[in-house]
Amino acid sequence: MEKRIAILPGDGVGKEVSRGAVTILQAVAELFNHKFHFTYGEIGGAAIDEFGTPLPEHTLDLCKVSDAVLLGAVGGPKWDQMPGHIRPEKGLLKIRKELGLYANVRPVQYYSSISGISPLRKEIVEGVDMVVVRELTGGLYFGKPSERTVQKGEASVVDTLFYQKNEIERVIRYAFELATRRRGKVTSVDKANVLESSRMWRETAEEVAKDYPEVQLDHMLVDNAAMQLIKNPRQFDVLVTENMFGDILSDEASVLTGSLGMLPSASVSVAGPYLYEPIHGSAPDIAGMNAANPIAMILSAAMMLRLSFGLEEEAEAIENAVKQVLDAGSRTRDIALFGTPFLTTEGMVEEIKAV
Amino acid sequence: MEKRIAILPGDGVGKEVSRGAVTILQAVAELFNHKFHFTYGEIGGAAIDEFGTPLPEHTLDLCKVSDAVLLGAVGGPKWDQMPGHIRPEKGLLKIRKELGLYANVRPVQYYSSISGISPLRKEIVEGVDMVVVRELTGGLYFGKPSERTVQKGEASVVDTLFYQKNEIERVIRYAFELATRRRGKVTSVDKANVLESSRMWRETAEEVAKDYPEVQLDHMLVDNAAMQLIKNPRQFDVLVTENMFGDILSDEASVLTGSLGMLPSASVSVAGPYLYEPIHGSAPDIAGMNAANPIAMILSAAMMLRLSFGLEEEAEAIENAVKQVLDAGSRTRDIALFGTPFLTTEGMVEEIKAV
Ligand SMILES: CC(C)[C@H](C(=O)O)[C@@H](O)C(=O)O
Ligand SMILES: CC(C)[C@H](C(=O)O)[C@@H](O)C(=O)O
Numbered sequence: 001m002e003k004r005i006a007i008l009p010g011d012g013v014g015k016e017v018s019r020g021a022v023t024i025l026q027a028v029a030e031l032f033n034h035k036f037h038f039t040y041g042e043i044g045g046a047a048i049d050e051f052g053t054p055l056p057e058h059t060l061d062l063c064k065v066s067d068a069v070l071l072g073a074v075g076g077p078k079w080d081q082m083p084g085h086i087r088p089e090k091g092l093l094k095i096r097k098e099l100g101l102y103a104n105v106r107p108v109q110y111y112s113s114i115s116g117i118s119p120l121r122k123e124i125v126e127g128v129d130m131v132v133v134r135e136l137t138g139g140l141y142f143g144k145p146s147e148r149t150v151q152k153g154e155a156s157v158v159d160t161l162f163y164q165k166n167e168i169e170r171v172i173r174y175a176f177e178l179a180t181r182r183r184g185k186v187t188s189v190d191k192a193n194v195l196e197s198s199r200m201w202r203e204t205a206e207e208v209a210k211d212y213p214e215v216q217l218d219h220m221l222v223d224n225a226a227m228q229l230i231k232n233p234r235q236f237d238v239l240v241t242e243n244m245f246g247d248i249l250s251d252e253a254s255v256l257t258g259s260l261g262m263l264p265s266a267s268v269s270v271a272g273p274y275l276y277e278p279i280h281g282s283a284p285d286i287a288g289m290n291a292a293n294p295i296a297m298i299l300s301a302a303m304m305l306r307l308s309f310g311l312e313e314e315a316e317a318i319e320n321a322v323k324q325v326l327d328a329g330s331r332t333r334d335i336a337l338f339g340t341p342f343l344t345t346e347g348m349v350e351e352i353k354a355v
Numbered sequence: 356m357e358k359r360i361a362i363l364p365g366d367g368v369g370k371e372v373s374r375g376a377v378t379i380l381q382a383v384a385e386l387f388n389h390k391f392h393f394t395y396g397e398i399g400g401a402a403i404d405e406f407g408t409p410l411p412e413h414t415l416d417l418c419k420v421s422d423a424v425l426l427g428a429v430g431g432p433k434w435d436q437m438p439g440h441i442r443p444e445k446g447l448l449k450i451r452k453e454l455g456l457y458a459n460v461r462p463v464q465y466y467s468s469i470s471g472i473s474p475l476r477k478e479i480v481e482g483v484d485m486v487v488v489r490e491l492t493g494g495l496y497f498g499k500p501s502e503r504t505v506q507k508g509e510a511s512v513v514d515t516l517f518y519q520k521n522e523i524e525r526v527i528r529y530a531f532e533l534a535t536r537r538r539g540k541v542t543s544v545d546k547a548n549v550l551e552s553s554r555m556w557r558e559t560a561e562e563v564a565k566d567y568p569e570v571q572l573d574h575m576l577v578d579n580a581a582m583q584l585i586k587n588p589r590q591f592d593v594l595v596t597e598n599m600f601g602d603i604l605s606d607e608a609s610v611l612t613g614s615l616g617m618l619p620s621a622s623v624s625v626a627g628p629y630l631y632e633p634i635h636g637s638a639p640d641i642a643g644m645n646a647a648n649p650i651a652m653i654l655s656a657a658m659m660l661r662l663s664f665g666l667e668e669e670a671e672a673i674e675n676a677v678k679q680v681l682d683a684g685s686r687t688r689d690i691a692l693f694g695t696p697f698l699t700t701e702g703m704v705e706e707i708k709a710v
Contacts, residue, residue: 075548089548119585124474140495140516146551155520157555161495165510191599193430193444196501200512226607227615230474230585244546248603252581260582 002035003309006066006273008059010044011088012282013292013345014072020294020349021070021301027353028305028314039066043095044074044088044282054091060098068308069099069275070301073282096136101267101275102167103174104134104246108233108253108263113326114335117258120230125256130236131178132253134246135171136267138163139197141243161197163242168204174268175240176212185216185237189225189245201242222249229253254279261293261334262322264300266307274308276300286333290344293332295322298352321355357390358664361421361628363414365399366443367637368647368700369427375649375704376425376656382708383660383669394421398450399429399443399637409446415453423663424454424630425656428637451491456622456630457522458529459489461605463588465612468681469690472613475585480611485591486533487608489601490526491622493518494552496598516552518597523559529623530595531567540571540592544580544600556597577604584608609634616648616689617677619655621662629663631655641688645699648687650677653707676710 009018022038029036041059048054063069074088110128118125143160150156172188179186188205190198202219209217220228222245228235229249233256241249254260263279278296286292298318306315330351336342343351364373377393384391396414403409409429418424429443465483473480498515505511527543534541543560545553557574564572575583577600583590584604588611596604609615618634633651641647653673661670685706691697698706
């Protein structure tokens with residue numbers, strides 16, 4: 001198989017972990033006789049420094065002609081004082097919009113080998129295996145107006161939560177599709193007791209559910225969901241919610257198992273290439289120190305092999321290699337118990353490659 | 356001292372726990388020689404059933420002529436299918452708006468006597484002592500438009516996040532005032548990398564901070580806050596944030612210590628009476644079963660004595676009684692370890708009263 005993969009390392013540890021993922025993908029290509037063409041593009045702060053914009057046209061063009069996009073991370077204190085429209089994060093928001101990446105898919109999984117680092121009690125977190133599906137191109141993030149105003153003589157500000165019903169429908173449908181291939185349960189999260197958009201969300205979920213009689217649909221209020229994730233995370237199979245709620249809840253979910261540095265994500269679109277990225281950010285505090293955990297990025301690459309290229313066996317090979325290395329006790333700093341030895345980013349990549 | 360207290364039991368367990376709080380307040384009045392006049396009003400589903408509206412005018416009038424308001428809880432499945440404007444929750448939103456309750460103050464405290472029921476590991480949660488200050492009358496909850504529309508021929512929906520700068524300022528100022536009487540640290544939570552309202556929020560926090568050189572101000576993105584609350588909750592002293600973020604984060608924070616059934620809250624205004632309520636909701640599943648934990652409501656009454664009436668000694672008497680009863684091993688069902696004995700609502704009230 002021959003595939004074109006756009007690599008957008010971005011900022012901070014994004015550079016290091018991207019390198020790790022490419023190393024592993026090259027090993028997979030050799031082993032399974034595929035050809036992966038890697039082309040590099042700039043995004044985020046790196047792109048601002050070089051081209052004055054967080055998402056240059058040529059990066060976007062590169063993505064559009066690629067079969068999949070692997071992104072490291074964007075952002076850092078260096079660009080925090082920039083005006084809104086040329087901040088690194090704008091690059092991320094724009095690429096989502098331009099590629100039509102309407103659903104962000106984040107599996108959260110418990111790894112028994114690193115159970116010791118979860119902030120939750122073992123009885124609570126053991127066996128957690130859920131996916132958060134977050135709407136990614138609508139809601140509060142993109143609605144207009146989003147601006148300062150003066151109302152009745154008072155300095156004021158407005159942001160807008162806007163959805164077309166078909167945007168709500170397609171992401172909920174994606175969640176149901178996913179649930180049919182998992183444990184068959186969708187938890188739709190909203191704030192229907194306050195927001196009109198949430199009431200439309202809930203109605204739409206009910207409508208979509210009719211097409212999936214074998215899937216169980218539950219509704220949960222977002223404040224309750226924030227509690228239930230901690231009290232009883234095992235109850236969730238697929239959790240689907242709007243952009244802003246999803247930003248908060250997916251990050252909350254990602255720390256439950258203690259494996260933030262190990263969690264991949266996929267952002268899917270209707271037509272174009274999908275985008276894969278680790279959940280952790282650019283981690284400026286450890287950037288360039290060869291200390292980041294490359295596993296989230298490597299597992300993102302595995303998700304790419306499975307979802308974009310249909311290479312199930314190859315994806316599993318990577319996932320198994322990661323599991324084996326963890327079972328054997330190898331750790332990067334973020335997942336090592338206090339006072340125990342750990343590997344560098346490159347060291348971890350080498351161990352995974354060696355399997 | 357002579358005070359008028361409006362009691363709004365509301366729905367579900369609200370009725371039972373209100374009764375408990377009144378019992379304790381009567382005992383305090385006797386002991387310390389005060390006169391508390393209790394007048395009852397309807398709100399939520401109970402008000403819908405009797406008067407067809409979740410907040411009748413006479414309830415509002417009662418609150419306005421009272422020195423403080425004690426509220427149980429509102430809502431329940433019975434009213435879930437009602438149209439938006441006559442749902443129980445509307446009563447709560449309306450009373451907040453009408454009484455100008457701009458800040459909701461929620462202390463989250465670790466009780467060593469019930470450490471066993473926290474979902475978090477002891478090392479993480481031990482010693483947690485924070486207050487969440489949530490803006491309560493602005494943001495996404497009240498902004499207009501909030502309605503269905505048709506845009507470019509597509510069924511759509513819009514909600515609006517609106518703030519006047521002075522609304523942002525007063526709640527942040529409240530948080531700083533609180534911090535001066537605590538450990539002197541304010542964490543202001545926003546999503547300034549995406550929302551214009553959050554950028555105004557952050558600027559305003561910086562401005563207010565100038566008046567409190569002895570208080571340390573940190574900014575934190577809401578997604579990161581959702582993680583930090585679980586990973587390292589002890590880092591927080593006073594956390595201040597906007598209405599919707601506050602709804603999610605304060606509920607998240609409230610389960611960390613396992614003591615949701617024990618957490619009180621106060622909602623403060625510029626002029627009128629303050630409103631006190633437990634954080635737990637109406638808990639329809641155990642309503643009327645004499646099984647609810649009355650402690651959150653009783654501690655809400657203690658907050659009222661302190662904040663509204665300046666009765667510090669009386670407030671402490673209640674808080675100490677609660678601590679003693681817990682230390683002695685008394686539990687209601689929600690805070691009993693699995694398989695150990697527990698008291699009824701009334702049983703717990705009696706024990707606290709007896710101290
Ligand atoms: C960087 C930021 C704009 C982004 C978001 O909020 O979507 C990030 O937090 C994420 O979750 O991918
Ligand atoms: C009932 C609901 C409207 C309310 C809110 O979201 O404000 C509740 O969740 C709360 O936090 O007091």
